[in-house]
Amino acid sequence: MMTDRRETSISAKEAAPYPLGIRVLAVGLLLGLATACATGPREESLRTLVTDQEERAMAAELDRQAARFRWDQQVRLEKVLTRLLLAVPDRPQLTAEVYGCDGVNAYVAAERIYVCLGMLRFVKGDDELAVVLGHEMGHLPTSGVHGLQGGTRAEEERAADVLGLLYAHRAGYNIKTGAKVFERMAVELSQGLKEPKSGSHPSIPQRTILASKVAMLIDRSGSESDLQESLKHLLRLVDFFDDLP
Numbered sequence: 001m002m003t004d005r006r007e008t009s010i011s012a013k014e015a016a017p018y019p020l021g022i023r024v025l026a027v028g029l030l031l032g033l034a035t036a037c038a039t040g041p042r043e044e045s046l047r048t049l050v051t052d053q054e055e056r057a058m059a060a061e062l063d064r065q066a067a068r069f070r071w072d073q074q075v076r077l078e079k080v081l082t083r084l085l086l087a088v089p090d091r092p093q094l095t096a097e098v099y100g101c102d103g104v105n106a107y108v109a110a111e112r113i114y115v116c117l118g119m120l121r122f123v124k125g126d127d128e129l130a131v132v133l134g135h136e137m138g139h140l141p142t143s144g145v146h147g148l149q150g151g152t153r154a155e156e157e158r159a160a161d162v163l164g165l166l167y168a169h170r171a172g173y174n175i176k177t178g179a180k181v182f183e184r185m186a187v188e189l190s191q192g193l194k195e196p197k198s199g200s201h202p203s204i205p206q207r208t209i210l211a212s213k214v215a216m217l218i219d220r221s222g223s224e225s226d227l228q229e230s231l232k233h234l235l236r237l238v239d240f241f242d243d244l245p
Helices: 002-015 019-040 043-047 052-086 117-122 125-137 141-146 155-172 180-188 204-221 227-238
Strands: 096-098 105-108 112-116
Touching: 052 096, 052 125, 052 227, 096 117, 105 125, 112 117, 112 125, 117 180, 125 155, 125 180, 155 204, 180 204
Parallel strands: 096 112
Antiparallel strands: 105 112
């Protein structure tokens, strides 16, 4: 009987719970682990996944890729412009340069066409790029002798659209495809259909219709050997947009 009581007493001690302090500490640890799992690692621990050396190496690699991308776009730009200039008699001394801006824009100044990286990313192919570059060529002072330049800024822009299509066509580009760049500007750009400032550019809907009709007209008339004759042919119809086929 004495043996049984002693064994019972020992078993009771072994089965007794841990002291209160230990139990509280254990619960705290479990709660901490649960919170860490729920919220993920701390920001500081994420930062340690990338070393300073790795960051510098990646920055250098991205710079190399960016420089290569810009170089490829410059080569593309010069290739299309050279092809356009070779199709124009008495071609001007004109160069092109990739401009580091994200806008879908291009402009000509001091015998150089600047084309934003945003424009180069936007155009789908060289046919559209040729129409864009041809438009800027149409702004050159030498283009005014052809008689397409008007008195207002809007008329000049409209004339540059026509000349751009003609230049692209003579260089062998598909201007029906290239002319779609105006439509895509209206559809894909948030500012596309907003009315331009008074006296500046024609509206995008007007330019879209004009580009489509003139592209059809030029394509139908064939590739004349004389640029002046091509322009005279267009002049007979360019003032009567509703009569264009």
